[in-house]
Amino acid sequence: xxxxxxxxxxxxxxxxxxxxxxxxxxxxxxxxxxxxxxxxxxxxxxxxxxxxxxxxxxxxxxxxxxxxxxxxxxxxxxxxxxxxxxxxxxxxxxxxxxxxxxxxxxxxxxxxxxxxxxxxxxxxxxxxxxxxxxxxxxxxxxxxxxxxxxxxxxxxxxxxxxxxxxxxxxxxxxxxxxxxxxxxxxxxxxxxxxxxxxxxxxxxxxxxxxxxxxxxxxxxxxxxxxxxxxxxxxxxxxxxxxxxxxxxxxxxxxxxxxxxxxxxxxxxxxxxxxxxxxxxxxxxxxxxxxxxxxxxxxxxxxxxxxxxxxxxxxxxxxxxxxxxxxxxxxxxxxxxxxxxxxxxxxxxxxxxxxxxxxxxxxxxxxxxxxxxxxxxx
Amino acid sequence: xxxxxxxxxxxxxxxxxxxxxxxxxxxxxxxxxxxxxxxxxxxxxxxxxxxxxxxxxxxxxxxxxxxxxxxxxxxxxxxxxxxxxxxxxxxxxxxxxxxxxxxxxxxxxxxxxxxxxxxxxxxxxxxxxxxxxxxxxxxxxxxxxxxxxxxxxxxxxxxxxxxxxxxxxxxxxxxxxxxxxxxxxxxxxxxxxxxxxxxxxxxxxxxxxxxxxxxxxxxxxxxxxxxxxxxxxxxxxxxxxxxxxxxxxxxxx
Numbered sequence: 001x002x003x004x005x006x007x008x009x010x011x012x013x014x015x016x017x018x019x020x021x022x023x024x025x026x027x028x029x030x031x032x033x034x035x036x037x038x039x040x041x042x043x044x045x046x047x048x049x050x051x052x053x054x055x056x057x058x059x060x061x062x063x064x065x066x067x068x069x070x071x072x073x074x075x076x077x078x079x080x081x082x083x084x085x086x087x088x089x090x091x092x093x094x095x096x097x098x099x100x101x102x103x104x105x106x107x108x109x110x111x112x113x114x115x116x117x118x119x120x121x122x123x124x125x126x127x128x129x130x131x132x133x134x135x136x137x138x139x140x141x142x143x144x145x146x147x148x149x150x151x152x153x154x155x156x157x158x159x160x161x162x163x164x165x166x167x168x169x170x171x172x173x174x175x176x177x178x179x180x181x182x183x184x185x186x187x188x189x190x191x192x193x194x195x196x197x198x199x200x201x202x203x204x205x206x207x208x209x210x211x212x213x214x215x216x217x218x219x220x221x222x223x224x225x226x227x228x229x230x231x232x233x234x235x236x237x238x239x240x241x242x243x244x245x246x247x248x249x250x251x252x253x254x255x256x257x258x259x260x261x262x263x264x265x266x267x268x269x270x271x272x273x274x275x276x277x278x279x280x281x282x283x284x285x286x287x288x289x290x291x292x293x294x295x296x297x298x299x300x301x302x303x304x305x306x307x308x309x310x311x312x313x314x315x316x317x318x319x320x321x322x323x324x325x326x327x328x329x330x331x332x333x334x335x336x337x338x339x340x341x342x343x344x345x346x347x348x349x350x351x352x353x354x355x356x357x358x359x360x361x362x363x364x365x366x367x368x369x370x371x372x373x374x375x376x377x
Numbered sequence: 378x379x380x381x382x383x384x385x386x387x388x389x390x391x392x393x394x395x396x397x398x399x400x401x402x403x404x405x406x407x408x409x410x411x412x413x414x415x416x417x418x419x420x421x422x423x424x425x426x427x428x429x430x431x432x433x434x435x436x437x438x439x440x441x442x443x444x445x446x447x448x449x450x451x452x453x454x455x456x457x458x459x460x461x462x463x464x465x466x467x468x469x470x471x472x473x474x475x476x477x478x479x480x481x482x483x484x485x486x487x488x489x490x491x492x493x494x495x496x497x498x499x500x501x502x503x504x505x506x507x508x509x510x511x512x513x514x515x516x517x518x519x520x521x522x523x524x525x526x527x528x529x530x531x532x533x534x535x536x537x538x539x540x541x542x543x544x545x546x547x548x549x550x551x552x553x554x555x556x557x558x559x560x561x562x563x564x565x566x567x568x569x570x571x572x573x574x575x576x577x578x579x580x581x582x583x584x585x586x587x588x589x590x591x592x593x594x595x596x597x598x599x600x601x602x603x604x605x606x607x608x609x610x611x612x613x614x615x616x617x618x619x620x621x622x623x624x625x626x627x628x629x630x
Contacts, residue, residue: 221482222490224475228468235466238428240454240483240537 021298022211029204039193044312046200046268048305049207053261055288055300056207057254060214062286063294064223065250066230067147071155072258072285073277074162075130079259080272082129084179085113086122087266091184099181104171112172119186126263127256134255138248147233156279163278178273185267196268203264207301210257214297217253226250287330293340302341381406381541381571382427387436389419389426396422398595399436404541409567411582411603412575414592415615420575421463423592424543428460429453441540454483459539463546465526469519473510473529476518477501480533500536508532508562524555531562535570542566544574548581560585583607 029049037045054076061067088098089109094117097109115121141154166173174180188195217223229236229243236243266272275281284307292303307326315322337343382404389397397419404410412420425431427438429450438445445453467476478494481501497514505511508528513521518529527547534542547563548556556578563585566572576582582589582603589606591598593615599606606612 216493217491220491220493221479221485224471224479224494225490227470228479231468231470232466235462235468237450238454238460239480239533240451242449242451245487 026208029208030201033204034197034200039196042200043196043268044309045305046196046203047265048308049200049203050261050265050268051285051288051308052301052304053203053207053210053264054258054285055292055304056210056214056297057257057261058285058289059294059297059300060217060257061250061254062289063296063300064218064230065226065247067247067251068149068152068286069155069251069254070152070279070282070286071157071159071162072254073159073279073282074155075134075255075258076262076265076281076285077162077166077272077274077277078130078133079126079262080266080277081173081179081262082116082122082125082259083263083266084182084272085116086119087182087185088179089113089117090186091182098179100174100177100179101171106171110172123263126259130255130259130262131252135248135252138251139244142244142247142251145233156282159277159279159282163274166274174273176274178271178276179266180271180273182267182270190267190270199264199268203268206260206264210260211297211301213253214257217250218297222246222249284326287326289340291329291333291340293342293344293346295339295346296342299340299342306341379406380404381441382573383437383439384423384427385437385439387423387426387438388434389422389431390434395434395595396431397426397433400592400595400597402590402597404571404573406540406571407569408588409563409572409574409586411586411589412573412592413577413579413582413589414598417594418592419595420592421545422595424460424545424573424575427453427543428458454537454539457540458543459534459537459541460543461527461530461534461545461547463549465523465530467518467521467526467529467533469517471518472515473505473518473521474501474514476529477504477532477536481536483537504532504536507535507565509558524551524559527551527559528562531559531566535566540571542570542572544572546575546577548576548578556581 033045034042054072058069058072061069092098095109097106101107101109116125137155137158141151146154166178167175169175182190184190185195188198190196218226225236225241225246228239229246233243236246262272262277265276285304288303288307289300290303291307292301293299307329311322311326314325333340339346380403382402384400384402387397387400387402388395396417400419400423402423412423414420422431426433427440427445429445429448429452433446436446440456440458443456445456445458448456468479471479474497475494478498478501481498482490502511505514508531510521510525510529510532513525518526521529531544531547544563548559551559560581563572563574574586576586586603588601589603590600591606591609591612598615599609599612
């Protein structure tokens with residue numbers, strides 16, 4: 001009985017700390033940041049928040065579910081292209097083909113593009129297409145019990161193949177240049193700082209929503225089951241669950257989040273191209289999460305914003321140095337702080353707890369359990 | 378009594394080696410049966426085959442009138458056969474309560490899993506009590522000792538209320554007190570469950586077994602009450618006899 005009390009009390013207290021923390025950060029994102037940053041910096045911040053949305057998804061799939069996905073750029077790209085196609089068709093006007101197509105000699109709107117004339121197709125497609133692709137891939141791969149490094153390589157190959165496809169089909173996809181020259185979105189001028197400010201709020205709100213969704217999933221029985229599959233997939237089978245379903249859901253949700261991020265990215269940055277979603281960007285996405293700490297959800301968000309901020313500011317000064325530094329950071333974190341930045345905070349909190357509890361006798365915090373083998377009936 | 382499990386002519390082979398080689402086995406409802414036999418006799422492979430972990434080459438496994446061969450592992454569990462493993466595998470990052478709660482939730486519709494667990498169900502509290510882990514509920518399962526993990530595994534099985542429990546060496550690696558405690562637990566479970574126990578420890582078998590099946594080189598050697606089986610000269614030769622030889626050697630040397 002003694003043992004159970006501190007744990008239970010700490011649990012509810014931690015929930016409240018979590019809620020308070022989330023409210024403070026959300027307030028900061030929605031009030032403080034837009035009030036203090038210049039238009040230019042705010043636009044950069046919007047981009048970082050788009051990346052943070054991807055990172056939350058990776059935190060769910062990799063951090064909780066143990067699925068190291070090196071192809072998240074594909075889902076980011078699917079969402080981005082879905083949005084880009086819609087905006088391009090809006091700009092071209094009804095019945096016309098987008099500018100880059102006429103340069104490639106494509107006169108008639110390709111079949112694949114036609115549904116994207118309509119917002120009611122394009123907007124849901126932003127989330128549904130990446131989710132469906134991830135679910136199909138996941139169902140095939142997880143059922144055959146492919147996991148670990150093999151899964152990682154497979155997703156990376158998917159990213160490589162996707163880029164080749166995009167570049168090869170220039171007439172339909174804009175090739176290496178991707179889709180660009182966006183001036184308007186939904187009737188708003190994208191060059192207008194006020195509209196960019198609105199986009200910031202939309203992105204920040206989406207990030208908050210995605211974060212809450214992931215947190216609910218993690219706290220639910222499903223979330224516990226996901227951790228269980230990560231740590232002992234075989235054992236989960238013998239509890240009567242089909243691990244494939246559990247993994248497919250997490251992978252698919254993470255893909256949907258990346259798709260959403262891609263769609264927001266397009267009006268914010270004004271371009272979606274193969275260079276933004278290939279093998280290297282996909283690996284970078286995982287690095288953000290590793291640096292921030294994959295065991296929590298705050299870690300990935302922190303990692304995405306911090307790494308991209310550092311990238312922007314440092315690559316201005318040392319254009320060629322950034323990649324080396326990023327690689328070095330990755331090695332250091334994996335080697336010395338496997339739980340990332342958020343993990344460091346965790347160490348600090350544990351150390352504080354220990355200090356605070358030190359006057360109490362040792363067995364109270366459960367350390368005596370290992371020795372105590374006699375169990376009262 | 379009604380037959381709950383009927384195995385006929387079961388063969389399981391790995392690269393031509395027949396680990397299970399034509400086993401016939403009948404388990405009655407409510408029975409507790411011990412499977413014994415020397416290392417490599419095919420005991421674990423037999424359980425692996427029943428539960429879908431190993432593929433059978435021939436034969437049939439009929440559980441409550443339904444063929445189990447060809448079903449996936451989780452489908453076999455859903456039919457009502459639960460098992461434990463030689464080395465207890467619990468989810469170390471999750472608390473003891475969460476471990477049992479996940480086991481208990483396996484029949485819930487998937488959608489309802491997306492909700493949080495609120496409090497502790499009566500069934501879970503009862504099982505925690507039964508396996509003697511009540512005071513460890515909120516602790517991560519990773520902090521449990523080896524014996525406690527085995528009990529947690531048994532608890533995870535009990536909460537699922539299977540019709541047939543297959544326990545693979547539940548007392549392996551346990552201390553003396555833990556063995557006694559596990560034996561008592563088993564006797565309690567056997568009151569209202571059908572249990573098949575693989576066991577290596579002959580002292581334990583003598584104390585808690587009534588009906589015993591001896592496996593040897595993938596085949597059923599003999600079957601019957603423990604006293605009868607122990608008296609069987611063939612069993613003594615392949616299994617108990619060897620142990621006797623060894624003691625004789627040790628005494629001589």
